Amino acid sequence: MKRLTNKQIQHLYWRAGFGISYQELETVNTLSKDQIVDQLFENHTAIAPLQMDFGALLKNPRELSKEERRKLRQLRNTKMTELNLLWLNQLISTENMLREKMTLFFHDHFAVRLRTPRACIHLNNVIRKNALENFGDMLMEVSKSPAMLIFLNNRQNRKDHPNENFAREVMELFTLGRDNGYTENDIKEAARAFTGWNFTKMGSFVFRSAHHDYGSKTILEKTGNFTGEDVIRILLEEKQTARYICQKLYQYFVNDTIVDVHVEKLTEVLYNSNYDLSAVMKSLLKSNWFYKPVNIGSKIKSPIELIVGLSRPFKVTYENPKVLLYLQKKLNQMLFFPPNVAGWPGGKAWIDNSTLMLRLKLPSLTLNIGVIEWDETPSENTMMKQQLYQKMKTKLQKKVKATPNWNSFLTIAKQKNKTELIDYLIQPELSPAAQTSILDLSEDHLKNYVTAVLSLPEYQLC
């Protein structure tokens, strides 16, 4: 049976989730590759939808006074904040790693930016429920969700006054991909087919036949009295849809740079299984190329991967949870607030001078109140600089107020030597600069050592 190295197992867990704990690593490294991957799927059949009490938001605004409506708007904003933290905490604590990661992927794919918490939580749960099931079912349910109907204006899409927003994006961003075999005319015709899609006050989908254009439409060279459901069926029949999804999966889970033969292989699996997402993800995670050195440590962690990946092994608690919102905002990835319908650009776009410096500072801020004690026998000069620097507590240091649980981490880390620790903490090969920088550090002061290693640019990669 093919065995994976520890590094390869960590790779799997970083990509399919947010890293692996030492304990778990030592449990699974006795298994074969296929067993480990299968276990990821078996463990993750349970689905934990996000749940929130919406209270007054369930009231009909028309029955409220002006003052009550104003309060309602405030409540909506508060609830969006709560929702953001609810999910982030679920990501930090979940045992359902793969399903949550897939949900994060499709949260980005079906990017919706709204200030209506009920619609947002509903969409998020729709995505989670379908994230390892059938892509076609997910696409249909997402398209009919209040969030999508609001965000891409399908409610305003009516016979005689078509609104093309959803029809365009469903082709450009959700299925075929930009400029991949559809025309402006296909968009116009598809928009007519989606007319009449709406939802009730209680948030259930409704087809308003009076607003629907029953005429004949021609979409992707097929002609008929198509409805919205027909358009989605037609789009799923196109192999390009499977290919586009697989390209995105590949870039998200494997490497920013696409290798066509690998994507073609995945496309076959997804298309031939009638869009079974578990099938395609199993094929991806069990492939040999997934574990090649070129893919390990090659991706820049998204801000959410960084925050969650740091919080999990150290079981960090945040005295003021709002700091998690602040960090998401400053690092340019706020859950439920993608920049636009195209989602987060990702990759190198995460990095600019201000985000990078904050990212590098984040491990020490979270684990060691902002201090990196890297040099244990510093020259007088360095010591002075260090002390001076540490005196200048930044606003951020005062703000983060995180409490890590070092003890549980250190108990195991103590049994490891330097090389083993680095291998566990850092996915890519250390650069010469990084190697030299931590060369003189002794592992006697484990806490300092670990904080320094996590402050290397290499920790930004997975």
Add this chain to the structure above:
Amino acid sequence: MKRRDFLRQSVFASGMTLIPSFLKGMEFLSPEQLSGYKNVIIIQLSGGNDGLNTIIPVSNDIYHRLRPSIAKKANETLSITNDLAFNSSLKPIKELYDLGEVSIINNVGYPNPNRSHFRSTDIWQTASDTNQYLSTGWVGRYLDANCQHPYEAIEVDSALSLALKGNDKNGIAVSDPKQLHRTTREPFFKNVITHVDQNMLNEDNQGYLYKTMLETYSSASYIHNTSKIYTTQNQYPQTPFARNLKTIADFIVSGLKTRVYYSSLSGFDSHVNQLNSQDRLLKVYADGIHALVKDLKKNDRFKDTLILTFSEFGRRVQQNGSRGTDHGAANNVLLIGGSLKKPGVYNELPNLSDLDNNGDIKYTIDFRSVYATILDNWLEVNDHKVLNKAFTKLNFV
């Protein structure tokens, strides 16, 4: 101390020896070079500024009819022509206007306007079509095509806007040069930096992280040390916006090799009781600009400066039910500078009797024509390369 002596001293005092030599890129502009070094300051009024109550069509009946409770009466405004007037908060801008240092371009927008703040901001910042999603900004692509160093485009803010993100170069975000410098002084990071060599800076993501880290270090040092050369003694208003403009003035007069500065003033989303909020914000804007221009004039740099002010969209002509206005489309942009070719009212006023289906002003000038003109006529670079398309040039500079 003479400027040049200061330069020489600060190079040695800066600790720059820690930065690998190939990245030092310490380039100052000598006083001779400084003259004629053109720069552009871009200011976004975020939230969608109501252009019609900024530059006001005072004699237009439709304007008064559609805005019964928020239209400005002629006697509340600062007259430009019989038909047009400045909002009275813009007195300092009116003074510049009278000196021939302001050009008002009307009806600037783009086809199929998007009325979402985020989307329309993206469109303005990336210079994309309305249904095109770009992940690089137009200033970022300017950097890619024409510049060596990230600090050649600086956003005076704590985070970098999409506008300044390029494919392989990003501009630098700095709100306080001291603060930026300090975040790079963490001894551990500094130690890592000293061990970096050029072979590590390849095209993969790890190389990119190190490259950005080094560039941040070298830019932070450069900006910190160079901007010490000049600190204005002029009075600026006590607003965060004016403070940012003061930082820009310090940079420009100090001789930073920066061609593009970016900053923003937010809060213009005036759906409710617009008169108070907008007038107050326009005053913040005008007073800040007034101080900036005065400072630049004193140092003979105004003739090389062009200030572009825009907003992601204008607002609906008709007022809404809460004495405010909803999101609109085309809008006016202001150009302020010491070398304008065509000061005054650049083009025709908005046609309020020919609005689009939403009741918004139709555009007659694509905003990318404004960018193309700045790139080509002012910064003297290839605009086509940056905007990926040819746009008709205007002749304001």
